[in-house]
Amino acid sequence: MSLLFFTFMTGSSIINIPSPLIAFAKNDAWLSLIFSCTIGGLLLSCMLYLNKQYPGLTIVEYSRKAVGTWITVLLLIPFVAFLFHICAGIVIDVDLFMTSSLMDETPMYVFSFIVLLAAAITAQAGIEAMARMFIIIITIMLCFVAVILSLALLDYRPEQLLPIMPQGFKPVLHGVYFSYGFPYAEVVVFAMLLPFVRKTDSKELNKSMYKALVMNGVVLIISVVCTIMMFGPMAGERKYSMYQFARIIQVADIIERIESVIAMALIAGSYMKVTITLYALALAVSQLLRIEDKRILIFPLALVCELLALLLSEGMTRWEETVSSIHPLYVSIAFVFPLLLLTVVTWIKSIGKQSNV
């Protein structure tokens, strides 16, 4: 489960996060990540607390127990809507990347169809198959990124990291606002998946989930710091700065133009994240509608996500504006608010039980 969690958090963010985060927070982007990772940790602790109080239940099921059916439906309609939004958003990122950087003549639906088809087939295979497959892909992906970051070692200029907070705390706060929205508040998706942990592994669950979150934070901070050391604050002006990073690497005229490796890493990371989200979405919809077999819904849900992606991708600028400003608020209402409400209600009920005893 912690592997799936790490994959979900790191998958597409390692390519998509550095450029806009540096645009907002400039040299202090790494500071923003530390704060937003901490917020992610707090949300994770709420999820793990609820998982402990309601063992074997997803957020839909324990929400019914805690607040009743109708409030659950009210709370979880935005939750499900946002799961659709995440799926479509990941696919839009792939589409926009491919059409802006590599294949500008190819229609967007080609990329989104391929990614969603693969994700739907993988989601149908089940969570265990997903975990086993993703361990290989994420390892290869991280190795690629590590190789690219280390090949540019001689070109780094650590002085680009200074000065710290030259414009005060607001740029850091702006970076926190953005990176909280994507990817840290999205940890709440795992409120649907924690019940799948084997009982034998449940004692180690808390530790391994926190380790996965910290590792994700470290990986993202390293990629952001390396990007700043390479491009300075101008990294924020470049789209897909990790991709630009790979383009300029040249080692002894033998290793050059390795940006397609980053493209592969983006597609692999996005595919893994959309598979996990699609699985969580199918589970949430099937539990809300009280349907036994969630697998039958996976392909129609993938089709709806595909069409949403095609409808929402009205251009890179508009999409970036949506993700950077509206997305953090949307995720707060759809994910964070239900989680916090359920945590408070559960905590109050547990105190009530203790005082009765």
Place this chain on the structure above:
Amino acid sequence: MLEKIFVLFVMFALIIVYDGPRLKQKQSREKLAYGALMLIALYFSVDYVSNLDLPRLHMVGVYLLSDTAEKISSYLKAGTS
């Protein structure tokens, strides 16, 4: 437009051909849910093909949150270069 219709036809056909036999063995609740999702997909398909910009749930979120999001972004950008 014809290209879009063809692509969507292929997507729908693939899904129905794959899921059709499995759906016959499912309960009525599952068939209803499946039908509802395919209807939503059809609605979005009409919107995509015709560019009518039909109402979507996402628009509610954007409409309700865009002003607040704009204010937050402006506050965070103020005084910085």
